[in-house]
Amino acid sequence: MMKRVISTIGICLLFLSSYGQELTLRECIDMGLKNNLSIQRGNISIDIATNSLSENRSKLLPVLNADIQFADFLMKPTNVTTGALLGNDFPDNPTWQQIRSMQYSVGAGIQLTMPLFNKTIYSGIEVAKTMVEISRLSTQQAEQQLTVAIANTYYTAQAFNEQAKLLDANIKRMSELSDITRAMFEGGVALEIDLNRVKINISNIEVLRKQYATAYETQLNLLRFLLDISPDQKISVCSMKSLSFSPDNVSEVSDNLPELNIIRQRKDLVARQISMTKAGYLPTIALFGQLGVNGYQDSFKGFFNDNSHHWFGNTYLGIKVNIPIFDANSKRKKIKGHSLELTQMDIALDEQRKSLERDFSDTYRKLDLNISSFNTQKSNYNLALSVYNVTEERYKEGVASMTDLLQDEMRMRESQIACIHALCECHIANIQLLKLTDNLHQLK
Numbered sequence: 001m002m003k004r005v006i007s008t009i010g011i012c013l014l015f016l017s018s019y020g021q022e023l024t025l026r027e028c029i030d031m032g033l034k035n036n037l038s039i040q041r042g043n044i045s046i047d048i049a050t051n052s053l054s055e056n057r058s059k060l061l062p063v064l065n066a067d068i069q070f071a072d073f074l075m076k077p078t079n080v081t082t083g084a085l086l087g088n089d090f091p092d093n094p095t096w097q098q099i100r101s102m103q104y105s106v107g108a109g110i111q112l113t114m115p116l117f118n119k120t121i122y123s124g125i126e127v128a129k130t131m132v133e134i135s136r137l138s139t140q141q142a143e144q145q146l147t148v149a150i151a152n153t154y155y156t157a158q159a160f161n162e163q164a165k166l167l168d169a170n171i172k173r174m175s176e177l178s179d180i181t182r183a184m185f186e187g188g189v190a191l192e193i194d195l196n197r198v199k200i201n202i203s204n205i206e207v208l209r210k211q212y213a214t215a216y217e218t219q220l221n222l223l224r225f226l227l228d229i230s231p232d233q234k235i236s237v238c239s240m241k242s243l244s245f246s247p248d249n250v251s252e253v254s255d256n257l258p259e260l261n262i263i264r265q266r267k268d269l270v271a272r273q274i275s276m277t278k279a280g281y282l283p284t285i286a287l288f289g290q291l292g293v294n295g296y297q298d299s300f301k302g303f304f305n306d307n308s309h310h311w312f313g314n315t316y317l318g319i320k321v322n323i324p325i326f327d328a329n330s331k332r333k334k335i336k337g338h339s340l341e342l343t344q345m346d347i348a349l350d351e352q353r354k355s356l357e358r359d360f361s362d363t364y365r366k367l368d369l370n371i372s373s374f375n376t377q378k379s380n381y382n383l384a385l386s387v388y389n390v391t392e393e394r395y396k397e398g399v400a401s402m403t404d405l406l407q408d409e410m411r412m413r414e415s416q417i418a419c420i421h422a423l424c425e426c427h428i429a430n431i432q433l434l435k436l437t438d439n440l441h442q443l444k
Contacts, residue, residue: 021233021234021235021236022235022236022237022238023235023236023237023238024238024444025150025151025154025155025237025238025443025444026443026444028150028154028223028226028227029147029150029151029443031227031229032146032147032150032226032227032228033143033146033147035227035228035229036146036226036227036228037228038142038146039139039142039143039146042135042138042139042142042143043139045135045138045139046132046135046136046139048135049128049131049132049134049135050132052128052131052132053125053128053129053131053132055128056121056124056125056127056128057125057128059115059118059121059124060115060121061114062112062113062114062287063112063113063114064110064111064112065110065111066108066109066110066111067107067108067109067111068106068107068108069106069107069108070104070105070106071104071105071106072103072104072300073101073102073103073104073105076100076101076102076103077100077101078098078099078100078101079098079099079100079101080098080099101296102296102297102298103297103298103299104296104297104298104299104300104302104303105294105295105296105297106294106295106296106303107292107293107294107295107314108292108293109290109291109292109293109314109315110290110291110292111288111289111290112287112288112289112290112291113286113287113288114286114287114288115284115285115286115287116285116286116287116319117283117284117285118279118284118285118286119279119282119284120276120279120280120284122279123272123275123276123279124276126272126275126276127269127272127273127276130265130268130269130272131269133265134262134265134266134269137258137261137262137265138258138262140258141258141259141262144258144435144440146226147435147440147443148431148432148435148440149226150223150226150227151427151428151431151443152428152431153219153222153223153226154223154237155424155427155428155431156219156424156428157216157219157220157223157237158237158238158239158240158424159240159420159421159423159424160212160213160215160216160219161212161216161236161237161239162239162240162420163212163416163417163420163421164209164212164213164216165239166416166417166420167205167208167209167212167413168209170205170409170412170413170416171202171205171206171209173409174198174201174202174205174409175202177198177392177405178195178198178199178202180396181194181195181198181402182195189398190402191402193402194402197402197403197406198402198406201406201409201410205413220235220236220237223235223237240420240423243378243419243420243423245371245374245423245426245427245430247367247371247426247430247433248430248433248434248439248442250364250433250434250436250437250439251437252360252437253353253356253357253360253436253437254436254437254438254439256438257356257436257438259352259356260349260352260353260356263345263348263349263352264349266345267342267345267346267349270338270341270342270345271338271342273338274335274338274339274342277331277334277335277338278331278335280324280327280331281324281331282324283321283322283323283324284321284322285319285320285321285322286319286320286322287317287318287319287320288317288318288319288320289315289316289317289318290314290315290316291315292313292314292315293311293312293313293314294311294312294313294314295310295311295312296310296312297310356436359432359436360433360436360437363429363432363433363436364433366425366429367426367429367430367433370422370425370426370429371426373418373422373425374419374422374423374425374426377415377418377419377422378419380415380418380419381412381415381416381418381419383415384408384411384412384414384415385412385415387408387411387412388405388408388409388411388412391404391405391408392405431443
C-alpha cells in the first residue's frame with residue numbers, strides 16, 4: 001500500500017514538473033531586475049561613477065610623500081664664487097674662489113602638499129556628482145525598458161496559451177461531434193461526406209493549436225532570456241482569470257521620466273563644465289612643506305660614526321599661489337562650445353517632451369480602440385457560441401446541415417482568437433501608458 005502511495009505521489013510530481021514553475025507577472029519583473037545582465041552592467045556603471053566622485057573628493061586631502069636619497073659623487077662637485085663672499089683670507093684669485101663639496105650625501109624627508117583654494121577641484125566634484133546621477137538614471141531607464149519587455153512578453157505568452165486552451169476545447173467539441181456523426185452515419189441518418197468534413201475540421205484545428213503552442217513556447221524562451229535563467233528551466237505563465245479588462249487611471253505624461261531627467265542632468269553637466277572652465281581664470285592657493293635632513297660625509301664610513309654635526313636640517317613650510325595670466329583664449333573657446341551644447345540640450349529636452357506627449361496621445365487612442373474592439377469581439381464570441389449551440393442542436397435533430405454547423409464553428413473560433421488578441425493588445429497598450437506616466441510599479 002505504501003509503495004502505491006509513493007508511486008502515485010511520484011507520478012503527480014512528475015506531472016506537475018512537466019508544466020514547470022508558474023510565475024506571476026510581478027515575479028517575472030522582480031526576477032528580471034535581479035538577474036538581467038544589462039541591469040547588472042548599469043549598476044556597475046553607477047559604482048564606477050561613484051568611485052570617480054570619491055577620487056575627485058580625495059584631491060582636497062593633503063598629500064604626504066616620504067623619500068630618501070643617497071649620492072656618491074665620483075668627482076667631487078665644485079662651486080665657484082667671487083672672493084668678495086669668502087673674504088681675503090683665501091689665497092686663491094679673488095675673482096674665482098672654489099668651494100668643494102663632500103663626496104657622499106644623504107637626504108631624507110617628508111613632503112606635504114595640500115590645496116587651500118582651487119575652484120577647479122570643487123567644480124570637478126560637482127561634475128562627478130552629475131555623472132553619478134546620469135548613471136543612476138540610465139540604469140532606471142534600462143529597468144523600465146526591461147519591465148515593459150517582460151510585461152509585453154508575458155501577456156503575449158498568456159494570450160497564446162489561452163488561445164491554445166480554447167482550441168483544445170474546440171477539438172474536444174469536434175471530437176464529440178465526430179462520434180455523433182459517425183453513429184448517425186452508421187445508422188444511415190448522416191452522409192459519409194459529413195463525417196469527413198468533421199475529420200478535416202478537427203485536423204485543421206489541431207494544426208492551428210500546434211501553431212499557438214509553438215508560439216507560446218517561443219514567448220517562454222524569450223521570457224527566460226529576459227529573466228536570464230537557463231533555457232532548460234521549465235516555467236509557465238498564469239492563465240487568464242477572465243476575459244475582462246479594466247484600464248488603469250492615467251492622465252498625462254509624467255515629468256519625472258528617465259528620458260527627460262537624463263537630458264536635464266546632461267544640461268547640468270554642461271553647466272558645471274562651464275563653471276569648471278571658468279574656475280581656470282581664478283588663482284589657486286596651495287600649502288606645501290617638508291620635514292627632513294641632509295647629511296654630508298667625505299668618507300662613506302663616516303655615516304656610521306657618531307658625527308651628528310655633519311647632519312643639517314632641511315625643513316620648511318610655504319604657500320604657493322598660481323595666478324593664470326594668458327592661455328591663448330583656450331578657456332573662452334571651451335566656454336563658447338559648452339554654451340552651444342546647452343542650446344542643443346534645451347532643444348533636445350523640448351523635442352523629447354513633445355515626442356512623449358505624442359506617444360501618450362497615440363497610445364491612449366490605441367487603447368480606446370483596443371477596448372472597443374475587445375468588447376465587440378467578446379460580444380461576437382458569446383453570440384457565435386450561442387449560434388453554434390443552436391445549430392448543433394438543429395443538426396442533431398436533422399434540421400441543419402453539416403456545412404452550416406462547421407461554418408458556425410469556424411465563426412466562433414475566429415471570434416475566440418480575435419477576442420484574446422484584442423485583450424492582449426489592451427494589456428500591451430496599457431503597459432505603454434503606465435510607462436509614460438511613470439506607474440509601472442502598478443503591474444502585478
